[in-house]
Amino acid sequence: SHLLEWRSFNKTRVYMSDLESALHYSLRVELSGHVSISGADLNALKKYTSVLAKFFPGRPSVKAALKTVDSWLQLQNVNEILYSDFRDVLDNVVQTSDAVLPEGVHWVGCQGSQSRYRGYPCGVWTLFHVLTVQAKEIGSADPLEVLQAMRGYIHSFFGCRECATHFESMAQGSVPQESMDRVNSLSSAVLWLWSRHNRVNNRLAGDLTEDPHFPKIQWPSPEMCPSCHGVKMSGEHTWNQEEVLSFLQNYFSSSRILTDYLR
Numbered sequence: 001s002h003l004l005e006w007r008s009f010n011k012t013r014v015y016m017s018d019l020e021s022a023l024h025y026s027l028r029v030e031l032s033g034h035v036s037i038s039g040a041d042l043n044a045l046k047k048y049t050s051v052l053a054k055f056f057p058g059r060p061s062v063k064a065a066l067k068t069v070d071s072w073l074q075l076q077n078v079n080e081i082l083y084s085d086f087r088d089v090l091d092n093v094v095q096t097s098d099a100v101l102p103e104g105v106h107w108v109g110c111q112g113s114q115s116r117y118r119g120y121p122c123g124v125w126t127l128f129h130v131l132t133v134q135a136k137e138i139g140s141a142d143p144l145e146v147l148q149a150m151r152g153y154i155h156s157f158f159g160c161r162e163c164a165t166h167f168e169s170m171a172q173g174s175v176p177q178e179s180m181d182r183v184n185s186l187s188s189a190v191l192w193l194w195s196r197h198n199r200v201n202n203r204l205a206g207d208l209t210e211d212p213h214f215p216k217i218q219w220p221s222p223e224m225c226p227s228c229h230g231v232k233m234s235g236e237h238t239w240n241q242e243e244v245l246s247f248l249q250n251y252f253s254s255s256r257i258l259t260d261y262l263r
C-alpha cells in the first residue's frame with residue numbers, strides 16, 4: 001500500500017529523524033549495492049564518513065557510531081574493502097558500546113504525500129545543507145571539504161544516476177566561475193549549495209517527480225524570508241545574498257533541529 005502513516009510536522013523546520021534516516025539509507029541501503037568498494041569509490045566513502053564524523057550534529061550515540069566507522073575506514077590502507085566488513089563496524093558487532101545508528105527510515109519533514117515522492121533525495125539535500133552550515137559554525141580549514149564529500153558521494157553511490165550526472169555537470173560548471181572548485185570560503189560553500197539546489201528546483205518544477213503537496217519553488221519563499229528577496233529597477237527578481245546566508249545559517253543550525261519522532 002502507498003498509504004503511509006502520516007506524521008504531522010512543521011514545513012519550515014529541519015528534523016533529526018530525516019537526517020538519521022538519510023544516514024541509514026546512504027550507509028546501509030545504497031552502499032550495500034556494492035559487495036566491495038575500491039579506488040575512487042573508496043576515496044569518496046572515506047571523505048563522506050570523515051565529514052560526517054566531524055560535522056554531523058547528532059545525538060551522542062549516533063556521533064559515536066559515525067566516529068567509530070570513520071576511524072576504522074581511515075585505517076584501511078588497502079585498495080579495496082568489503083561492504084560486509086564496513087557494515088559490521090557500523091552496526092557495532094565487534095565492540096560493545098552505545099554507539100548506534102538507528103535502523104530504518106522514518107521521514108518526517110521529508111515525508112511525501114505518496115511513497116514514491118520525496119524521502120531519501122530530500123534527506124540528502126537536507127543533510128548536506130546542514131553539513132555546510134555546521135562546517136561554517138564549527139570552522140573547517142578547507143572551505144571545499146563538505147562540498148567535495150557530497151560530490152564524491154553522489155558520483156559514486158547516489159542511486160539516482162540521472163541526478164548524479166546533473167549534479168556533476170553543475171559541479172564542473174558551464175563556465176569556470178560557476179564551478180564548485182571556485183568556492184573559496186565556508187560562507188560561499190553554504191550559498192553555492194543553496195543556489196544549485198534552486199537550479200534543480202527550477203528544472204524540476206512541474207515535473208512528474210514533483211509531489212503536488214510540495215511544489216518546487218525558488219527557496220526560501222518571500223513568506224519564509226522577506227528580506228532575502230529584492231527587485232531591481234528593471235523589475236527583475238534578485239536575491240540579497242547576505243540575508244540568504246544568515247537565513248540558511250539559522251534554518252539549518254544544529255540548535256534548531258527538531259528531535260520529534262526520534263526512535
Ligand code: FAD
Nearest residue numbers: 118121122124125162163166167194197198200209214219
Ligand atoms: P527537495 O528539493 O528534495 O528539498 C528538500 C527540502 O529542502 C525542501 O522541502 C525545502 O525545505 C528545502 N529546500 C528547497 N530548496 C532549497 C534550497 N535551494 N536550499 C536549501 N534548502 C532548500 N530529481 C530529478 O528528477 N532529476 C534530477 O536531476 C535530480 N537531481 C538531484 C541531484 C541531487 C544532488 C539530489 C540530492 C537530488 C536530485 N533530485 C533530482 C531529486 C530532487 O531534487 C528532489 O530531492 C526530489 O524531487 C524531492 O523533492 P522535495 O519536494 O522533497 O524537495
